[in-house]
Amino acid sequence: MSRSRKVVSGVVWGAMMNILGAVYGFISVPILLNYFGKGEYGLIGLATSVNVYVQLMDLGMSSTNVRFFSIALAKKEYSRLNKLFQNTTAFYGVIGIVNALILIGVAFFSVEIFNVTPEQDVIIKRLFYILAAMAVVNWYTAGFYQMISATENVAWVTKLSIIPRIWMLVVLFITVYCKLDIALYFFLTYASLIITIPALVKKINSEVDSLKFWPNFDKAIFKEILPYGLNVFSFGFFQFSFYNLRPVFLGMQGSPEDVADFRILNGIAGVAMMLANPVMSTLLPSSSRIIANGDKDAYYKLAYSGTMFMTLIISFCCFGLMAVTPELVELYVGKDYLYLVVWLNIWLFFILGNHNQCISSLILAGDDIRAITYISIVSCTVGLVLTWLLIPTYGVGGAIIALAVYMTIQIGFYYLYYWPKVMKIDSLRVFSKSFAPYVIIGLLTALFISFYVHLGFSLVWEILVKEVLFMIAFICLSFCVIPKEDRQYLFQLVLKRG
Numbered sequence: 001m002s003r004s005r006k007v008v009s010g011v012v013w014g015a016m017m018n019i020l021g022a023v024y025g026f027i028s029v030p031i032l033l034n035y036f037g038k039g040e041y042g043l044i045g046l047a048t049s050v051n052v053y054v055q056l057m058d059l060g061m062s063s064t065n066v067r068f069f070s071i072a073l074a075k076k077e078y079s080r081l082n083k084l085f086q087n088t089t090a091f092y093g094v095i096g097i098v099n100a101l102i103l104i105g106v107a108f109f110s111v112e113i114f115n116v117t118p119e120q121d122v123i124i125k126r127l128f129y130i131l132a133a134m135a136v137v138n139w140y141t142a143g144f145y146q147m148i149s150a151t152e153n154v155a156w157v158t159k160l161s162i163i164p165r166i167w168m169l170v171v172l173f174i175t176v177y178c179k180l181d182i183a184l185y186f187f188l189t190y191a192s193l194i195i196t197i198p199a200l201v202k203k204i205n206s207e208v209d210s211l212k213f214w215p216n217f218d219k220a221i222f223k224e225i226l227p228y229g230l231n232v233f234s235f236g237f238f239q240f241s242f243y244n245l246r247p248v249f250l251g252m253q254g255s256p257e258d259v260a261d262f263r264i265l266n267g268i269a270g271v272a273m274m275l276a277n278p279v280m281s282t283l284l285p286s287s288s289r290i291i292a293n294g295d296k297d298a299y300y301k302l303a304y305s306g307t308m309f310m311t312l313i314i315s316f317c318c319f320g321l322m323a324v325t326p327e328l329v330e331l332y333v334g335k336d337y338l339y340l341v342v343w344l345n346i347w348l349f350f351i352l353g354n355h356n357q358c359i360s361s362l363i364l365a366g367d368d369i370r371a372i373t374y375i376s377i378v379s380c381t382v383g384l385v386l387t388w389l390l391i392p393t394y395g396v397g398g399a400i401i402a403l404a405v406y407m408t409i410q411i412g413f414y415y416l417y418y419w420p421k422v423m424k425i426d427s428l429r430v431f432s433k434s435f436a437p438y439v440i441i442g443l444l445t446a447l448f449i450s451f452y453v454h455l456g457f458s459l460v461w462e463i464l465v466k467e468v469l470f471m472i473a474f475i476c477l478s479f480c481v482i483p484k485e486d487r488q489y490l491f492q493l494v495l496k497r498g
Contacts, residue, residue: 020165029267030333042256045263047127049247057095069150088143090215096139100132114251126183134190144200151207164192238376246399253391261396269347272317303425306358308434318348319442323449323470324463331459343400353407379409441477
């Protein structure tokens with residue numbers, strides 16, 4: 001298969017994978033919430049949130065390994081490739097053991113760290129022990145996926161990843177039908193991460209001859225690749241911290257019930273980004289090539305037209321959901337959770353802050369990413385402090401208010417300083433031409449449908465009809481606003497991608 005066909009195939013399968021993930025996340029929350037109860041279900045979110053944050057120990061090596069594996073494969077330096085791979089398995093093996101020890105330590109002091117009852121403490125200890133056992137295997141095999149990605153078999157990896165998703169769906173329904181307890185459900189769900197290991201090993205052996213899977217730490221190799229990894233790590237650390245520490249803080253300052261509320265909101269809000277991400281990654285041109293070639297025309301096209309497209313997609317997803325949030329929440333988890341509607345609407349609105357990703361990719365393509373790191377430090381610190389302080393008063397709302405402040409700080413920094421002063425991008429043009437028109441169209445359409453369209457149908461049909469009305473209105477109105485030359489440019493991006 002040609003490189004371009006591999007890229008297109010990877011994008012298509014990636015979109016399918018995101019949709020399947022969205023479906024699982026959407027249906028699993030109400031089922032598990034009803035089966036385990038709000039308190040026990042919140043323990044699952046609490047345990048997984050702690051473990052997700054430990055993933056920072058990767059130190060940016062996932063992207064680093066793919067880069068260095070790819071270079072070695074391109075140059076046919078198979079001896080060096082083997083050293084890189086063995087070094088990776090050694091590094092991840094150590095990280096897996098450290099991860100397990102951290103989780104065991106958290107389990108040992110769980111009653112002191114989290115606001116849980118004695119009965120809940122017994123359960124959460126078991127969950128942490130299960131995660132600890134799985135951590136060693138999962139970390140050790142992380143390099144397997146990276147090696148296959150380096151061979152440009154992205155579509156194959158994505159197809160393989162569908163198997164664990166299906167496994168998780170089967171486990172979900174077996175849990176309810178066979179009345180499994182929470183610990184067994186948790187174990188079987190996380191077992192989905194190891195069932196694909198034999199297929200991974202077989203695929204690697206078919207792509208690369210004589211690759212050794214036994215770990216062997218090479219100090220010289222590690223010293224060579226670590227600086228690049230830390231450069232990637234420095235950018236993502238604070239953003240990752242903000243998004244993944246909020247549910248942990250909810251467990252410490254609030255209760256497992258607050259964590260359950262957060263997971264409910266995240267299950268719906270996450271759909272907006274899951275639907276948008278495949279389109280974003282498909283249409284983003286090579287920012288690195290633009291910077292390297294000094295192509296100013298492409299630079300500003302990406303800044304203005306790219307941002308416009310991003311805004312269109314995110315507005316369509318976010319305001320499309322906002323048009324039916326009361327019905328959606330009621331269908332999702334029942335009338336008892338309608339108090340979450342206001343927080344869900346706020347969360348969805350501030351997802352719009354991600355419209356800056358095209359311009360941010362230009363920053364990342366350059367040599368100096370300190371600005372992103374600095375503003376991430378400030379916004380993350382302020383956001384997490386606010387989260388901690390507001391949770392006792394507002395519960396899950398404290399985490400949503402903190403998200404609004406976090407996003408406002410970041411967007412304000414870019415619009416008021418970095419874009420116009422450093423990147424020479426007209427912030428007023430970005431806001432008035434690429435962002436505001438489509439946000440206004442989406443907001444007004446969503447408000448009109450939410451407040452004035454009441455059809456008296458069942459919840460499912462009410463949601464479907466309202467969504468169709470929103471889609472027609474938003475697409476038609478946006479089509480009238482998009483400049484002709486930008487429409488042509490975006491169509492060309494779709495056709496030429498890859």
